[in-house]
Amino acid sequence: MATAASGYDVIVIGLGGMGSAAAYHLAARGQRVLGLEKYTAAHAQGSSHGGSRIIRQSYFEDPAYVPLLLRGYELWEQLAADSGREVYRLTGGLYLGPPECPTVAGSVRAALEWSLPHELLDVAAVRRRFPNFTPAPSDIAIYEPNGGFARPEETVQAHIGLALRSGATLSFGEPVLDWAETDSGVAVTTARTTYRAEQLIVCPGAWAPELLAEFGIPITVERQVQYWLEPTGGTAAFEDQPVYISENDSGMQIYGFPAIDGPSGGVKTAFFRKGIACTPDTIDRIVHPREIREMRERVTQLLPGLDGPAVHTATCMYANTPDQHFVVARHPDRTRVTIACGFSGHGFKFVPVVGEILADLAIGEQTRHPIALFDPQRLVTA
Ligand SMILES: Cc1cc2nc3c(=O)[nH]c(=O)nc-3n(C[C@H](O)[C@H](O)[C@H](O)COP(=O)(O)OP(=O)(O)OC[C@H]3O[C@@H](n4cnc5c(N)ncnc54)[C@H](O)[C@@H]3O)c2cc1C
Numbered sequence: 567m568a569t570a571a572s573g574y575d576v577i578v579i580g581l582g583g584m585g586s587a588a589a590y591h592l593a594a595r596g597q598r599v600l601g602l603e604k605y606t607a608a609h610a611q612g613s614s615h616g617g618s619r620i621i622r623q624s625y626f627e628d629p630a631y632v633p634l635l636l637r638g639y640e641l642w643e644q645l646a647a648d649s650g651r652e653v654y655r656l657t658g659g660l661y662l663g664p665p666e667c668p669t670v671a672g673s674v675r676a677a678l679e680w681s682l683p684h685e686l687l688d689v690a691a692v693r694r695r696f697p698n699f700t701p702a703p704s705d706i707a708i709y710e711p712n713g714g715f716a717r718p719e720e721t722v723q724a725h726i727g728l729a730l731r732s733g734a735t736l737s738f739g740e741p742v743l744d745w746a747e748t749d750s751g752v753a754v755t756t757a758r759t760t761y762r763a764e765q766l767i768v769c770p771g772a773w774a775p776e777l778l779a780e781f782g783i784p785i786t787v788e789r790q791v792q793y794w795l796e797p798t799g800g801t802a803a804f805e806d807q808p809v810y811i812s813e814n815d816s817g818m819q820i821y822g823f824p825a826i827d828g829p830s831g832g833v834k835t836a837f838f839r840k841g842i843a844c845t846p847d848t849i850d851r852i853v854h855p856r857e858i859r860e861m862r863e864r865v866t867q868l869l870p871g872l873d874g875p876a877v878h879t880a881t882c883m884y885a886n887t888p889d890q891h892f893v894v895a896r897h898p899d900r901t902r903v904t905i906a907c908g909f910s911g912h913g914f915k916f917v918p919v920v921g922e923i924l925a926d927l928a929i930g931e932q933t934r935h936p937i938a939l940f941d942p943q944r945l946v947t948a
Contacts, residue, residue, distance in 0.1 A: 574600045574735075574763035576928050577754050579742045579777065581607070583614040583718065583914055585769035586725035588928075589920025593732035595925060600761055601734060603753065604741040604773075607726050608719040611846070612771045615791045616880050617821045618715045618834055619914035620809045622659045623682050624708065626672025627890065632680045632941050634919050637935065641918030642716065646877045649724035652717060657824055659713015660687075660696060662868070663813030665706050670813070679749045685709045698807055698869050702814070713809050713824055716914055725921065742777070751805060752902050765928045767904045772846050772883040774907040783893055783942050785908050788841025788884040789849045793861045794832030796874030803824035803871060804833045811838065812868050820864055832877035835865045839911065841884055853879035884911035887945055894920060894940040896927045904928050905942070 578589045581603035589601040605611050622637070625631040642654045663669045677684040687707045692699050701707065730736060744755045745766060752766040769775040772787045797804055804825035811821040822835035842851070858876045866873050887893060887908035896904045904927045906920055913920070919935065926933035 574598050574761065575601075576765045576767060577602065577752065577761055577763040578755065578767045578769065579745065580604075580769040580771060580773070581726065581736060581738070581759065582612050582771050583722060583917045584909070584920050584924070585767070586722045586729065587917045588767050588769060588906070588924035589734050589736065590725040590729040590732065591921040591925035592928065593729045593734035595869060595929065597925075597929065599734040600742050600763065601729065601736040602742050602756060602761075603738045605738070606738050608722040610880065613883050613885065613909070614718040614771075614914065616834070616882055617717060617719070619718050620659070620713070620821060620823075621654060621716050621915040622710060622713045622809075624661070624673040624677040624684055624710045625906070626661070626676060628669050628939065629676040629679045630936065632676055632682070633936055634916060637922070638916055638919035639712070645721070645724055645918055648717070648728055648920060651720045651724045652918065653724050654714060654716040656714035658808035659710040660692070660699070660707055660808045660810040661710070661812075662692070662699070662701050662705050662707040662810065664704055664815060667813045667817070669710055669811050669819060670706060673710070677708065678709065680686055683711050696807060698803060698871055699810070700868060702867075707797060709808070712748070715809055715826075716917070717916055735848055737741065745777075746774075747900050747902050752787045756793070765902050767906065767924050767928050769906045769924075771907070771909075772885045774885055775845070778905060778907060781897065781905070781942065782946050783908065784888055786886050786946055787844055787846065788911075789844040790836065790841050790882050790884055790888060790911070791853050791857055791861075792834060792836050792880045792882060793858065793876050794827065794834050794878040795862060795865065795872045796832050796877050797871045798873045799871055800831050801831070810868075818864070820868070822865065822869070830877065831902070833872055835861065835872065837861065837864070844883070845885065849881060849883060852886065853881065853883050886910045889944070892916075892940045893942045893945070894923060894937050895942055896931060898943065
């Protein structure tokens with residue numbers, strides 16, 4: 567029979583983006599932390615891989631995210647300094663589309679509401695400032711100097727390294743089979759043993775339907791593809807450009823990054839929401855030629871120079887809630903369990919601040935951060 571290991575204040579299940587940040591913030595506050603991860607550190611099976619994630623502040627999804635982003639940016643800077651890694655880079659962000667579309671109008675609304683630095687550009691100004699871009703004649707753009715990108719693998723490694731340095735115990739290649747609340751705490755069972763602690767944080771990414779089934783939070787998992795296309799004229803012209811999101815008349819959004827992977831690394835681009843329903847077990851990891859064709863056709867309307875072959879592709883999963891807002895809460899029916907899931911394809915820029923919030927919730931039940939939008943009760947219809 568397995569022996570029961572105990573003596574932890576908090577167990578964190580899942581050490582991807584959110585879980586590694588939570589483990590670090592807890593350990594830095596002197597908590598005895600155990601983190602359990604199914605795969606290796608910064609693996610490519612979940613949602614936190616592919617070299618880059620857009621970060622931005624003029625948040626078209628809802629201005630309610632802005633205070634979290636402002637705190638998040640402070641934590642990004644601190645994480646870079648504490649870890650010595652380039653976890654993020656500011657490049658400016660360009661969001662283009664018809665004036666009334668969510669990408670443009672929503673970004674402008676958030677920028678105005680929070681007095682965030684931004685400029686509005688017409689097509690001629692975009693062409694002058696950023697010659698790679700050829701927006702549609704009816705487009706306008708908002709340029710945000712604080713846009714940029716985070717590096718997901720570097721970020722996860724940074725949080726893991728700092729968590730270990732602060733005394734956390736982190737175990738990789740150890741999938742959690744079951745967890746339960748007991749009279750005196752929580753019990754978490756893996757193939758090796760059962761661990762006990764005072765509090766539990768569950769950050770399961772695309773495995774939420776499996777690990778959080780009993781909460782009835784409707785999360786659907788989607789396969790997404792990241793494409794690194796070779797520019798016909800070489801990567802140099804793409805090195806110094808902003809990250810971008812571009813919406814067309816039919817509401818389809820694409821996004822992309824500058825060239826950050828060297829002369830043969832291509833330039834990364836993707837559709838924002840063009841997923842295919844899947845599970846972590848059924849996802850098709852092969853990227854098909856017709857998908858690459860479709861990506862090239864769409865992206866070259868905006869960036870005609872990005873017309874070469876794909877040098878690399880990678881699949882990734884979104885874990886979507888019905889309203890695409892996150893779930894971050896101490897669960898009302900389970901006083902020892904805090905959950906963070908349903909990041910719906912836009913969570914990475916929040917990783918450091920979600921780590922701080924999860925540590926607040928597990929230690930003290932409350933957080934000073936505004937997270938009412940992330941209450942799971944809005945989604946449960948029982
Ligand atoms: C293609 C793509 C592009 C994206 N672009 C952006 C972007 O530009 N900007 C942005 O802000 N966000 C973006 N996102 C979203 C963002 O990356 C995710 O919201 C974020 O990575 C989710 O982090 P997570 O911790 O919830 O999931 P993950 O990082 O996947 O972590 C979950 C972890 O739980 C572990 N786990 C699961 N089950 C178990 C178990 N039983 N036992 C132990 N461990 C377990 C998994 O192995 C995994 O490591 C993008 C996502 C994708 C896929």
